[in-house]
Amino acid sequence: MELxxxxxxxSGLLADTNREVTDRLNDVCKLLQESVEYYDWVGFYFKNGDKEELKLRTYVGAPTDHEIIPFGKGICGQVAVSNENFVVPDVQAQDNYIACSINVKSEIVIPLFKNGENIGQIDIDSDTPDPFTEKDERFLEFVNQEVAKIL
Structure with a gap:
């Protein structure tokens, strides 16, 4: 599907104020995973209070043991520190990669900002090698901007 x-x-899913924020975030995860062929796992991590770690809030896809990720560890932890998009065409080529599933071939993580502060991120794993383009980056930046409005 065209991004x-x-x-x-x-925007419509996030605007539904009759639903809890976590439910709306989960609806967005479902929409993306079901609509984009190479989005196999979609989740939102957020800064865990005052701790230097991320906490998984909601996701769709294969179960993961990585509900807490320390800043600096793995792709998500690196984005929490760098404040920059991170596209990984081949997860096997990354020294600091945390494997969630043997099927994952690539990953994209886009930081989520609220009032200029990095408060979380959207994380997408793909079982397809190197599928992510600049269009995915711009689209996921849009998703995060929409999410920031409801937080």
């Missing part, structure tokens, strides 16, 4: 066509759907 641009998902934007109004994302």
């Amino acid at each position: 641009e066509s998902l934007k109004p759907k994302v």
